[in-house]
Amino acid sequence: xxxxxxxxxxDRWTLNGSGKTILWEGWIIKQGGRIKNWKKRWMxxxxxxxxxxxxxxxxxxxxxxxLCNSKVETATEMLVKGYETFNSFFKVVTATRTMVMSVESAxxxxxxxxxxxxxxxxxxxxxxxxxxxxxxxxxxxxxLRVHTVTKDxxxxxxxxxxxxxxLAQLHLVARxxxxxxxxxxxxxxxxxxxxxxxxxxxDVLCASDSIKKLSLIGCSLEDDGMEQLGCGVLCSLGxxxxxxxxxxxxxxxxxxxxxxxxADPCLVTLSAAHxxxxxxxxxxxxxxxQNSTLRQLDLSYNDIxxxxxxxxxxxxxxxxxxxxxxxSYTGMTEAGLAYLAGTxxxxxxxxxxxxxxxxxxxxSARILADSVHYTQSLERIDISKASGLENSAVMAGVGGCLxxxxxxxxxxxxxxxxxxxxxxxxxxxxxxxxxPTPRQR
Numbered sequence: 001x002x003x004x005x006x007x008x009x010x011d012r013w014t015l016n017g018s019g020k021t022i023l024w025e026g027w028i029i030k031q032g033g034r035i036k037n038w039k040k041r042w043m044x045x046x047x048x049x050x051x052x053x054x055x056x057x058x059x060x061x062x063x064x065x066x067l068c069n070s071k072v073e074t075a076t077e078m079l080v081k082g083y084e085t086f087n088s089f090f091k092v093v094t095a096t097r098t099m100v101m102s103v104e105s106a107x108x109x110x111x112x113x114x115x116x117x118x119x120x121x122x123x124x125x126x127x128x129x130x131x132x133x134x135x136x137x138x139x140x141x142x143x144l145r146v147h148t149v150t151k152d153x154x155x156x157x158x159x160x161x162x163x164x165x166x167l168a169q170l171h172l173v174a175r176x177x178x179x180x181x182x183x184x185x186x187x188x189x190x191x192x193x194x195x196x197x198x199x200x201x202x203d204v205l206c207a208s209d210s211i212k213k214l215s216l217i218g219c220s221l222e223d224d225g226m227e228q229l230g231c232g233v234l235c236s237l238g239x240x241x242x243x244x245x246x247x248x249x250x251x252x253x254x255x256x257x258x259x260x261x262x263a264d265p266c267l268v269t270l271s272a273a274h275x276x277x278x279x280x281x282x283x284x285x286x287x288x289x290q291n292s293t294l295r296q297l298d299l300s301y302n303d304i305x306x307x308x309x310x311x312x313x314x315x316x317x318x319x320x321x322x323x324x325x326x327x328s329y330t331g332m333t334e335a336g337l338a339y340l341a342g343t344x345x346x347x348x349x350x351x352x353x354x355x356x357x358x359x360x361x362x363x364s365a366r367i368l369a370d371s372v373h374y375t376q377s378l379e380r381i382d383i384s385k386a387s388g389l390e391n392s393a394v395m396a397g398v399g400g401c402l403x404x405x406x407x408x409x410x411x412x413x414x415x416x417x418x419x420x421x422x423x424x425x426x427x428x429x430x431x432x433x434x435x436p437t438p439r440q441r
Contacts, residue, residue, distance in 0.1 A: 042058065090112075273326065274301040
């Protein structure tokens with residue numbers, strides 16, 4: 001059965017120094033040439049060509065089949081004596097010959113035909129583009145135009161791939177991204193990403209410093225994929241924004257993200273809202289205390305609870321960069337909110353914080369009101385859908401901060417002018433409430 005190469009796109013075997021990526025390799029049987037007998041060969045598919053060898057160590061090249069102007073299709077099933085396990089046939093038709101081949105399963109055949117079909121289309125477009133003087137990246141993007149949306153195929157800074165994009169197509173696009181250094185924003189939203197996809201993306205991040213934004217929203221991303229992707233983020237020299245919302249990430253992925261932030265890469269925006277991260281999400285916010293680049297963090301709709309609130313409070317007290325934090329609907333209790341609110345004045349950079357859905361009582365509301373009053377940098381706080389308090393006690397002394405939330409009965413547009421904010425009366429800072437006891441995990 002065929003297998004996909006697990007090596008890096010930069011470390012893979014190359015043929016005659018061409019540097020072409022191996023898209024598929026595995027055992028086949030083939031019939032072709034002048035003598036129509038069957039032979040078992042190790043086949044390697046690269047962009048635009050098929051090579052077959054006598055063994056898997058690729059030391060004895062037996063043949064070469066260019067794919068330009070070719071077509072591939074399934075073939076009639078048959079039984080080949082001595083090769084009974086090879087029962088999924090297909091044929092490659094070129095201008096001069098027809099090669100009948102078989103692999104050991106229908107799944108392997110479907111995967112291989114997908115890769116061959118994509119490779120044929122790329123090679124055909126490359127030939128046309130070479131004749132017309134068009135760049136290779138433009139060729140690939142044009143070939144995938146029914147699957148790809150770009151601002152400009154030749155000079156785009158943003159590349160948005162359609163959800164129907166396959167792994168084979170992503171391989172081809174990835175290589176051109178690395179070679180061209182043109183694309184800065186790579187948008188793969190709603191494409192189902194497995195571990196192999198993530199490993200490929202990690203290779204791209206390591207090899208290309210042009211990628212500034214990677215969006216993987218709604219990609220069914222799992223923890224295994226995040227571990228692969230994390231390696232790419234760590235070695236990336238250019239990635240600034242990473243969006244991982246609406247995936248299946250759990251605590252294991254949270255630990256990976258925390259380790260990434262602790263390593264202090266180039267990230268300025270990290271969004272992982274609407275995942276399945278639990279209390280280990282605190283590992284992510286704890287890393288803020290050692291990170292000097294991140295400006296925006298969104299962990300909303302993850303059950304990080306009071307552990308996350310405590311970790312965030314401690315991190316904000318020593319982080320001098322973060323400006324936007326979103327922890328709405330994270331299972332924060334009154335105690336967690338009070339502890340977090342009490343540390344807000346210690347942050348000199350925080351401008352926006354989302355606390356929607358947090359539990360709130362009179363004590364935590366009073367602490368929040370006092371803290372917001374003395375947090376000079378804070379411009380907006382979201383306490384919509386906060387539970388447990390029906391009056392507007394939190395309104396006392398909020399200064400020039402925009403407060404959004406049902407708890408106030410309305411949205412307030414700047415209670416006072418900036419000049420009035422600067423003339424806030426001198427009052428002692430609110431006392432820090434005791435650290436709440438974390439919930440049993």
